[in-house]
Amino acid sequence: MNAKAIVVTSGKGGVGKTTTTANVGAALAQQGERVVVIDTDVGLRNLDVVMGLEGRVVFDLIDVFEGKCRLKQALIRDKRSENLYLLAASQTKDKSSLSEARMQETVQKLLEEEGFDRVLIDSPAGIESGFQTAASAAAGALVVVNPEVSSVRDADRIIGLLEAREITEVKLIINRLRPEMVKRGDMLEVDDVLEILGVKLIGIVPEDEQILVSTNIGNPISLSDSSKMGAGTAFRNIAKRITGEDIPHLSFEPSGGFFSGLRRLFGGS
């Protein structure tokens, strides 16, 4: 992706924005980019715990906005990677200092003065000011969607709002795909989601129990799990595609085999 500042968003909550931000951020850093992940979910911060950095938060985004600390002081270095930093959200309810201008200025500083290659902005759920602030500083977007009714509908809404902000580099991550349900015809296929939403795919992440295990211990799965068809590999592949590598998408669906041939023969999709 050309965009250096990328918002991770979805509209609907609980589809995997924070997990995606942590894992793609960690994988980008492992590939050698200098990365900051920013949690903009003020009042409901979670990127710190997902990354296992909750014990090291001193200053947060609101402190930076209010001038209580310098930007550098609020950057928390990841314990696993020299290239990875977290800018935590505040747990305060007071969002009055959250503004698009401050957000833009902060991201610009990170890229131009602090020498970072990439900024991932974890957006809060919803389409209100929190999302708008997160999106305001971004040149590109990763839209996370689960293959189910409300997530797809909300993703469509978010894609419209991103277009309205003239964020043109919008890529889709289909998260929590369950291949066995797709096989039964009880879950949308990747192609169905792409057809409905009409945006470019950048990754398919399968439902994976190991996600919960890795978040339990605060260690991103993209750094720890190497199983070929697992979520860790899927997130690493997304990071590679962001840096421009041409990695084919893993196929979690029956394609071209005997049964799909039969289904086609009998008028299935």
Add this chain to the structure above:
Amino acid sequence: MFGLFQRKKSKDKLKERLKLVLSYDRANLSPGRMDELKNELLAVIAKYFPMEEDNYDVKLEQHGDRMVFVANLPVQQS
């Protein structure tokens, strides 16, 4: 009609529902308003042509990047 849907895979049903609901969402039009539009449209057309009593089909369709309003209104033939 229902038997046909029941035999269908649930994801195909979802795909249909999503396409329909998103066409309304994207046009910022509620399905109820669409009914009003349809009735008003029929009243106007009926001033000029004798219309068939039913078989009307009025809908929004996604054609590539564009949302298209499609009205299929059969005219009574003498």
